Amino acid sequence: MAVKPLRRSATVVLAASLTFGVVAEAVPAQAAAPTRAASVVTAKTTVSAQRLTRAQRNRVIAKRMVAKRGWSNRQYKCLVKLWNRESHWNHKAGRTSGAYGIPQALPGRKMRSAGKDWRTNPQTQIRWGLRYIKGRYGTPCRALGHSSSRGWY
Numbered sequence: 001m002a003v004k005p006l007r008r009s010a011t012v013v014l015a016a017s018l019t020f021g022v023v024a025e026a027v028p029a030q031a032a033a034p035t036r037a038a039s040v041v042t043a044k045t046t047v048s049a050q051r052l053t054r055a056q057r058n059r060v061i062a063k064r065m066v067a068k069r070g071w072s073n074r075q076y077k078c079l080v081k082l083w084n085r086e087s088h089w090n091h092k093a094g095r096t097s098g099a100y101g102i103p104q105a106l107p108g109r110k111m112r113s114a115g116k117d118w119r120t121n122p123q124t125q126i127r128w129g130l131r132y133i134k135g136r137y138g139t140p141c142r143a144l145g146h147s148s149s150r151g152w153y
Helices: 054-068 073-086 108-114 122-136 140-150
Strands: 010-017 021-028 041-045
Touching: 054 073, 054 122, 073 122, 073 140, 108 122, 122 140
Parallel strands: none
Antiparallel strands: 010 021, 021 041
């Protein structure tokens, strides 16, 4: 989509969202005459939502859920490392052992407690995984430490 160049008197405002794309609005800084309404030109592109990989979208979901639990950014980084090892954030990752999903629940059907859509919904899997980590290890960093020393969590 081609966008006409802005006049020198225009101010450009960018609002970016990881999930809904990027919107650029050009609004004239001053109207030529007081009776003339300010015109607004909007060019919308859906850049970020379509360019994020499935794993990146899953990490965005997890970041929100980690923050909602009151855990720090450090805990989120530990979670990213942990689940990179387990599944590379693939919500359809499965192993012959029966482990499944982002957190590699063993058996995978344990995640039913978080929702009926546990096989296909990354948010359900992340919810279950965070509950599991909280109950068993307290924090993602402690779970990562256990995983590093024993090879599993």
